[in-house]
Amino acid sequence: MEKTYISFIITFYNLPVRLLTTCIESILSLSLRPTEREIIIVDDGSDISPLPEIMPYGDDIIYIRQANQGLSAARNTGIQMAQGQYLQFIDGDDQLLQAPYEHCIDILRFSRPEVVVFDMTHQASTNTAYSDSPLQKGNSYMRHHNIHGTACGYIFSRSILGDLRFTLGIWHEDEEFTPLLLLRAETVCVTSAQAYLYRVRPNSIITDSHIRKRIRRLDDAKHIIFRLNTLADRLPADDKAALQRRVAQLTMDYLYNIIRQTGSRHYLDRKIKELHKQGLYPLPDRDYTTKYTWFRRLSSSQAGLSLLMRLIPLSHPSQ
Numbered sequence: 001m002e003k004t005y006i007s008f009i010i011t012f013y014n015l016p017v018r019l020l021t022t023c024i025e026s027i028l029s030l031s032l033r034p035t036e037r038e039i040i041i042v043d044d045g046s047d048i049s050p051l052p053e054i055m056p057y058g059d060d061i062i063y064i065r066q067a068n069q070g071l072s073a074a075r076n077t078g079i080q081m082a083q084g085q086y087l088q089f090i091d092g093d094d095q096l097l098q099a100p101y102e103h104c105i106d107i108l109r110f111s112r113p114e115v116v117v118f119d120m121t122h123q124a125s126t127n128t129a130y131s132d133s134p135l136q137k138g139n140s141y142m143r144h145h146n147i148h149g150t151a152c153g154y155i156f157s158r159s160i161l162g163d164l165r166f167t168l169g170i171w172h173e174d175e176e177f178t179p180l181l182l183l184r185a186e187t188v189c190v191t192s193a194q195a196y197l198y199r200v201r202p203n204s205i206i207t208d209s210h211i212r213k214r215i216r217r218l219d220d221a222k223h224i225i226f227r228l229n230t231l232a233d234r235l236p237a238d239d240k241a242a243l244q245r246r247v248a249q250l251t252m253d254y255l256y257n258i259i260r261q262t263g264s265r266h267y268l269d270r271k272i273k274e275l276h277k278q279g280l281y282p283l284p285d286r287d288y289t290t291k292y293t294w295f296r297r298l299s300s301s302q303a304g305l306s307l308l309m310r311l312i313p314l315s316h317p318s319q
Contacts, residue, residue: 006037006105006155007084011074012092013044017053019093019199024057026095026197031102038062040081041092044074072166072173075151079165082158089152093199097121100193103130104155111135113189114157115182120150121194130193138185142242145190146249146289147182149175152196160184170220176228179246183239214261218254222271225250226278248284251275252295256312263314268305 008027012020020041027039039061043049045068054061066077075089086108090096104116113135133141141147151166151174164180166173182188225247232243255275258268275281282300287293298304 005084006086006088007082008037008039008088008090009075009078009082010041010090010092011044011071012041014046015092017050020050021054023090023092023095028060029098038084040078042074042078044068070169072168076165085158086155087158088155091152095197097124097195097197099128100195103193104191104195107132107189107191111189113187114160114185115188116155117188117190118153118193118195120153120196120198122198124197125194130191133190135187135189138182138188139238139242141188142182142246147178149178151178156181171217172221172224175250176224179243183242218258218261221254225254229278229280245288251280252283252292255299259309259312260315265309
């Protein structure tokens with residue numbers, strides 16, 4: 001049997017070091033031998049280096065410190081340094097859950113897919129009954145399912161990356177990276193194992209509430225939608241259909257977040273005009289999910305938009 005070798009790429013920036021050490025420990029607790037894994041920590045210019053406190057892990061980690069350039073640059077550095085057959089991204093304040101992640105490793109060892117898709121959770125579960133899909137092409141999976149955007153929810157073969165990297169200087173970089181990654185995969189296994197513990201912290205990228213940053217996040221999301229939509233038109237039929245579904249989902253989320261993050265009908269109407277010019281509004285008449293169908297119907301009329309403005313709660317400043 002071939003050796004499974006995973007590069008774990010941990011990105012770190014101004015986090016409590018105790019969370020980083022917990023993250024490292026969650027990797028070391030796995031059944032992988034030292035020759036079967038490498039742990040790459042990319043410190044994206046933290047105010048204080050965590051190196052003194054992680055020195056006890058010196059034989060098990062590779063520590064890289066670079067000037068602050070953002071999450072995309074940190075992950076790209078990790079990709080450049082990685083030697084593993086498979087890659088796994090981990091945010092420094094998160095951790096892997098041993099039993100379900102071992103299940104993902106078993107999938108790699110015995111089925112050899114190019115991508116394993118697993119679930120994420122906010123709290124550890126004792127459930128050990130996992131269901132796994134048959135191997136399928138990435139574009140087939142995307143045509144029939146919504147995908148989760150975060151790149152941390154995938155173990156993937158370095159061989160399918162090619163020149164794919166994270167776009168620098170934007171938020172929501174995962175939303176652009178993950179669908180393009182899946183389109184490159186010929187063999188994907190999807191498991192119900194909740195293998196990744198995800199923490200939501202105050203003042204994180206996701207929870208930062210400053211209005212200018214909210215608007216920038218919305219603008220970055222819009223530009224990703226535009227880029228993916230332009231790319232879809234140049235793809236073969238199956239890839240195009242897969243990416244169009246993802247674009248429609250992201251567009252729905254974009255409209256929802258405009259309402260939730262701004263509460264402004266004027267801003268919503270302006271952005272709808274921009275989407276219309278790109279052929280993205282009204283949303284495509286597809287029955288992707290029940291939620292999508294209802295949102296599409298409501299968002300396609302002025303009366304429906306007014307109803308959505310009343311139904312969708314305005315985000316609290318701390319959210």
